[in-house]
Amino acid sequence: AQSVTQPDIHITVSEGASLELRCNYSYGATPYLFWYVQSPGQGLQLLLKYFSGDTLVQGIKGFEAEFKRSQSSFNLRKPSVHWSDAAEYFCAVGPPGGYQKVTFGTGTKLQVIP
Amino acid sequence: EPEVTQTPSHQVTQMGQEVILRCVPISNHLYFYWYRQILGQKVEFLVSFYNNEISEKSEIFDDQFSVERPDGSNFTLKIRSTKLEDSAMYFCASIPGTSPTDTQYFGPGTRLTVL
Numbered sequence: 743a744q745s746v747t748q749p750d751i752h753i754t755v756s757e758g759a760s761l762e763l764r765c766n767y768s769y770g771a772t773p774y775l776f777w778y779v780q781s782p783g784q785g786l787q788l789l790l791k792y793f794s795g796d797t798l799v800q801g802i803k804g805f806e807a808e809f810k811r812s813q814s815s816f817n818l819r820k821p822s823v824h825w826s827d828a829a830e831y832f833c834a835v836g837p838p839g840g841y842q843k844v845t846f847g848t849g850t851k852l853q854v855i856p
Numbered sequence: 857e858p859e860v861t862q863t864p865s866h867q868v869t870q871m872g873q874e875v876i877l878r879c880v881p882i883s884n885h886l887y888f889y890w891y892r893q894i895l896g897q898k899v900e901f902l903v904s905f906y907n908n909e910i911s912e913k914s915e916i917f918d919d920q921f922s923v924e925r926p927d928g929s930n931f932t933l934k935i936r937s938t939k940l941e942d943s944a945m946y947f948c949a950s951i952p953g954t955s956p957t958d959t960q961y962f963g964p965g966t967r968l969t970v971l
Contacts, residue, residue: 778899785963788960788962843904846898848898
């Protein structure tokens, strides 16, 4: 069965600092991988996705993620965090074919301090 | 920019009552999804819908749930007899469906409270 682990429940970074949110997945084949963001009181927004090809994926809002098959990881990064990035971030994994039956991680809550 | 809309934003109902949550996906999109998020827990996939039929559903999506696209614009989720544990945020999403790399767009969610 597919699963996602986000080991960090809560992360605090200073504005302007770099950010890396960890995600490890379990899936029998090459999965589809996603990162979503949920701002307080808001719905979900897709930041980026990996389906195939280049293992470094660029997303919106200056985020990127790197797929590492050997480590079963898909970590999200941003070189310089802005206060508006404070939100909850969800990694998700799904079978090939798109967004069907996607399994979400438990989320990492990001706090940004001045 | 086109967006997915959901109504109502908050629905309060009594246990055992039927509720219908409504979504209007982006107009030229072909695939539709429902997810739920119980407070403090992770987002869970419920169902996907394409070409007027369910294409995938999760174990959560039992006989109490149904989806429909009644008029070519609305996409509804019906819960026949609500239970306390159905209290959650319900998110609708859609994609164009023209490419596996399509971006998925989410609505703002409906908060369902079952008393």
